[in-house]
Amino acid sequence: MNYLVTGCSRGVGLEIVKVLLETGHCVYGVARSHSEEFKTLEHQYAGHLFFKSVDLSDAENVREEVFKEFVTNRIVLDGYVNNAATAYDDIVTNLNAEKLKAMYNVNVFTPMMITKYAIRNMLLHKTRGCIVHISSISAHTGYKGLAMYASSKGALEAFSKNTAREWGELGIRSNVVVPGFMETAMSSTLTQEQKDRIYKRTSLKRATDIRSVAYTVAFLLSEKAASITGQNIHVDNGTI
Numbered sequence: 001m002n003y004l005v006t007g008c009s010r011g012v013g014l015e016i017v018k019v020l021l022e023t024g025h026c027v028y029g030v031a032r033s034h035s036e037e038f039k040t041l042e043h044q045y046a047g048h049l050f051f052k053s054v055d056l057s058d059a060e061n062v063r064e065e066v067f068k069e070f071v072t073n074r075i076v077l078d079g080y081v082n083n084a085a086t087a088y089d090d091i092v093t094n095l096n097a098e099k100l101k102a103m104y105n106v107n108v109f110t111p112m113m114i115t116k117y118a119i120r121n122m123l124l125h126k127t128r129g130c131i132v133h134i135s136s137i138s139a140h141t142g143y144k145g146l147a148m149y150a151s152s153k154g155a156l157e158a159f160s161k162n163t164a165r166e167w168g169e170l171g172i173r174s175n176v177v178v179p180g181f182m183e184t185a186m187s188s189t190l191t192q193e194q195k196d197r198i199y200k201r202t203s204l205k206r207a208t209d210i211r212s213v214a215y216t217v218a219f220l221l222s223e224k225a226a227s228i229t230g231q232n233i234h235v236d237n238g239t240i
Contacts, residue, residue, distance in 0.1 A: 001025045003221065004071055004118065006056060006111075007084030009035040012134060012182065015214040016081055021045045023218060028071050030054045031084065056084050057102060059109040067117045079130040079221045080118040082111040082156070089145045100148055107152035112159060115174075119167060128171030130221050133160050134213075135178045137236045141201070157232055164230030173229035175220045180208035180236030203238025 003020055007013035008029030014037055017027050021041065029038065029051045042049050052070045056062070071077060088103040090096070115131055122129035135157055138150040156176065163174040181198045199206050213235045219225055220233065 001078040001221075002028065002071075002075055003079045003081060004028045004030065004066075004077060004114070005081040005083060006030045006114070008051070009033050009038045012179065012210055012213055013081075013083040014038060014041075015210045016083060016217050017041065017049070019211075019214040019218045020221075021048060026050075028052075028075075030056070030066060030070070032056065056110045057086075057105045059105055059113050062110055062113045063117055066114065067121070071121070073121060073124055075121075076125045076127060077118055077121040077129060078127060079132070080114060081217055081221070082114065082131070082133045084110075085134070085152075087146075087149045089149060091145055092147050095148065103148065104152055104155075107149075108155050108159075111156060115159075115163060119163075119172060122172055123170070128173075130172070130225075131160070131163065131174040132217050132220050133157070133174075133176045134217075135176045135232065137178055137180045137234070137239050140178065140234075141239055143198070161230045168229055173220075173225075175225075175228060175230070176232045177213060177216050177220065178232050178234045178236060179213045180234075180239050182208045182210050182213070199237075201239055202236065206237060208235060208237050 003025055005013055005017055005027055008017050009031040017029055020027050026048045032053060032055060034051055034053055038051060054065045084106060086103055086106045088099045133156045135153040138146040139153040139157060160174045160176045180202060216233055216235050
């Protein structure tokens with residue numbers, strides 16, 4: 001199987017890539033930076049892992065950069081994992097329109113455009129493909145300073161559910177994985193005290209395991225999840 005994964009070079013995206021490679025799939029990774037960890041995987045899985053540096057804030061050029069120069073129509077695309085994201089954190093009374101637009105370009109507009117062309121690839125090859133978006137628990141449980149970020153993830157969730165309805169008749173599925181707070185670069189700016197307060201709101205009282213999120217994504221992409229579409233799957237340690 002061939003899978004396109006954005007935000008592939010670190011954190012959750014890198015872990016998703018690892019799990020897909022371990023289970024024998026080919027991965028086409030897209031990110032801004034080409035990390036050393038990803039390069040190591042390229043050497044280890046030569047011929048099964050490919051990378052292209054793309055500025056995902058530019059939604060208008062995503063067709064040219066991703067689908068004309070990388071994942072062309074000669075490649076049968078079985079799935080797309082939308083993991084790339086950027087966070088704009090602040091309280092609502094400080095909201096800056098330009099920063100908000102920049103975040104929406106990466107978190108919402110570009111994923112929508114990639115979904116468009118991924119589905120076109122699936123239609124061309126008559127593939128019963130699968131799309132998985134990575135959301136955030138902040139779209140379901142309020143956190144101070146995350147209103148703008150959460151809104152972008154909420155938009156993705158609505159988009160996924162309607163995509164599932166629109167294309168399900170042709171066997172194309174769309175789901176969302178909703179992780180809780182994880183130990184990633186995006187959360188690295190939080191103090192330990194802030195993290196502990198967040199973890200105390202979960203049933204398991206700890207950070208969400210990145211590997212667990214990656215395994216859930218791989219499951220949703222597989223035929224084992226053939227009857228799951230239009231869903232939000234929470235992997236969040238029981239956030240309450």
